[in-house]
Amino acid sequence: MGNTNILIVDDEPSQLLIAKTIVRGLYPDIKIEETGNGMAAIKKMSDKSYDLILCDMMLPDITGEKILEFVRGHDKLSNVPFIIMTSSTDKQFIINAAKLRVTDYVIKPLTTEKIAAKLKKVLPNA
Secondary structure, X not given: OOOOEEEEEOOOHHHHHHHHHHHHHHOOOOEEXXXXXXXXXXXXXXXXXXXXEEEEOOOOOOOHHHHHHHHHOOOOOOOOOEEEEEOOOOHHHHHHHHHOOOOEEEEOOOOHHHHHHXXXXXXXXX
């Protein structure tokens, strides 16, 4: 588990802290990187490999949907599990994300139970 790297992307510092704290509590040895900026996330993903990406849907510079498009179009990232964090319950968002092969999504507010259920699906050996 110590070799597992995840990237958490959220522009709200409190949401970023909550997500990081929940993941760290569930998987103490996991390596977590974080950013509050979509373009910074893309740069990080271009430079490094991740085992999971947790990404907010609404970022100030680029949407989570655009980041997902980047990930699915990138050879080394195309199969990385991608979970969107959102407060939206809009069905069109869910349809669009599904078309882009989102792995899963979690509706905010984030809780340990919600995050744990999603992570167990994508990090079965954790």
